[in-house]
Amino acid sequence: MEDCIGHDNGVEILVEINMICKSGPMKIEGKVAIVTGGGQGIGERFCIALLEKGANVVIADIKTRQGESLSKQFNQKYGLNHLINYTKSTFGNVDILCNNAGVPEMEQWEKVLNINLNSVIRGTKLAMEAMSTKNGGRGGIIINTASMGGILPMPSGPVYCASKFGVVGFSRSLDTCYESDGIRVNAICPSFAPTSLFEASIDSLVNANQHEEARKMKAIIISIDQVARGMIQLVEDDTKNGAVMRITAAKGIDYQPYRSSKL
């Protein structure tokens, strides 16, 4: 807004108009995104969706046919810390972080918590340092992939469920960071989607003769593309901060309602 209307309330109007202009949807084209677990499944669709919107996408994955050597190199050499520094030094900024990597329930339950929760916390903290307007960054958005298993109990995967409840609580607790650092943090909670992780979970149930539980999970399956559309909605809508998006067969994309109380 170059020219001034000339009198005091003109300036107020200018400020007001500026504020209105600033609240448009976040433009993804040209932004820099990181997608952990981007080698397949939901993460791969996240990469495609962000690429289709013109973002530069850094894929961090330990197991992908196409870029396995790069991913291994990435992960061996860089890890999350170097991943973010590498992204910032290569592209100048980190604007979007999808903490998406995850593993299903397994015997080594500490691994489930380490990857599904600790890495989400670590990645969020590191990205916030890179993104924060307090550190010369330009702000940004962090999408933490939780699960409907982060809202509802999951007898078939109690530790997995605990990790996802943790992701939801952690993400919701960071809603003050938009005001202080220009960073929005949201959680996305898909229901069952046809990926390797889901298939591994079905196999475990079938092997344990829990055929009815497996049938129930398959009955409420959603599409991976639906999840990617939900992620894009969270990135583009800058009114979404500390939000918990649900993606279910029954209700499509909606948001978990919470009482506004905080501790």
Ligand SMILES: NC(=O)C1=CN([C@@H]2O[C@H](COP(=O)(O)OP(=O)(O)OC[C@H]3O[C@@H](n4cnc5c(N)ncnc54)[C@H](O)[C@@H]3O)[C@@H](O)[C@H]2O)C=CC1
């Ligand atoms: N598929 C489903 O039914 C649902 C999945 N989710 C969540 O979505 C996210 C993505 O899972 P899916 O695409 O379904 O599974 P997937 O197994 O198809 O893809 C997960 C990707 O993450 C990668 N990964 C695992 N550990 C990693 C690590 N330490 N560092 C880097 N990459 C790592 C894997 O190599 C894989 O490429 C996970 O957090 C999962 O818990 C949430 C709700 C539903």
Ligand SMILES: CC/C=C\C[C@H](O)[C@H](O)/C=C/C=C/C=C\C=C\C(=O)C/C=C\CCC(=O)O
């Ligand atoms: C052990 C892990 C096995 C599979 C994990 C899956 O990958 C995924 O993370 C878990 C999904 C869990 C889905 C659980 C319930 C889904 C319920 C519905 O979709 C019910 C419909 C609406 C509920 C919303 C409401 O209460 O209004």
